[in-house]
Amino acid sequence: MAEYIPEYVGTVTKYVFVESPSMTPGELALRAYEASEGVLIKETCFGLQVTGEPEPVDRLIEVIRAFDPTHIFVKDRGFPPGDPRRCRANLGGARPGYLGHEREFRILRYITRGLEELDRREGDKAEPAPPALETKPKLDIKRLQELIETEES
């Protein structure tokens, strides 16, 4: 068995997603470089990946969020950027995990709307009602019997 020597030990990597009508990932990257303090920044199609020691990364994330607070979203990443086990340059096709991001990316605009609206309503006593969880109706036993009979015949 081969020995494994990790890279980027002690660092954290975070994804920064930008879903903004007024800022592109390229612009975000340029502005992020200005405040990077030696943090590694990689521009992607959806935003950035930032890698570095935890404190500088947290400070940079704070600055980046301030550019457009309701349109910039951040999450942790386990792998460093360009890792051959994940990078699509080596694997081909979409990076593992990308499709999940794509799925959530489509509903980010609703979250943005929620954040904007709550900021606007700040101090307003009337909180929006929490969403009601629908319970799926259970399959009727007679219907199940019908389904079984249909399959058998």
Add this chain to the structure above:
Amino acid sequence: MAKVFIYPATSLILSDLVARFGHKPLGAALGIRERIQTAGVDSPPLQITPEEPKRGLKYAAVEVPSGVRGRMAIYGPLIEEAEAAIIVTDADLAFGCMGCARTDELILFTLRQSGIPILELKYPSDEEEGIQFVAAVRKFLDGLPKEEGEA
């Protein structure tokens, strides 16, 4: 700052909202990062070694498939560490092979058994639901202790 387990554990939206409202999201990335940054035997792609299913025995019985126990070795310690949890119940992006599906069921069961405060939600499908979603998350997180030792 409370530690909040998020489900789906890879969720961008939940991870962002938890951090945005001043708490620490516990997701899959933390468990994976720990393994990726630890020296040992090369076991690509996720550095899941034969040791993980053994560690997973703490969370699942020995007759449970090793795939589930290996995954639980990542999620189990995070669930133990969590002081609260946010679950999205209709997360179709959390699908996967049978190992993933059974692990997801075990994660939800373990969370519900743990007795920590849990918020269950559905992903928003329009703007009004988006407002409700964010409001519910913020209200839930506001109720958690912000400082160490705060009740």
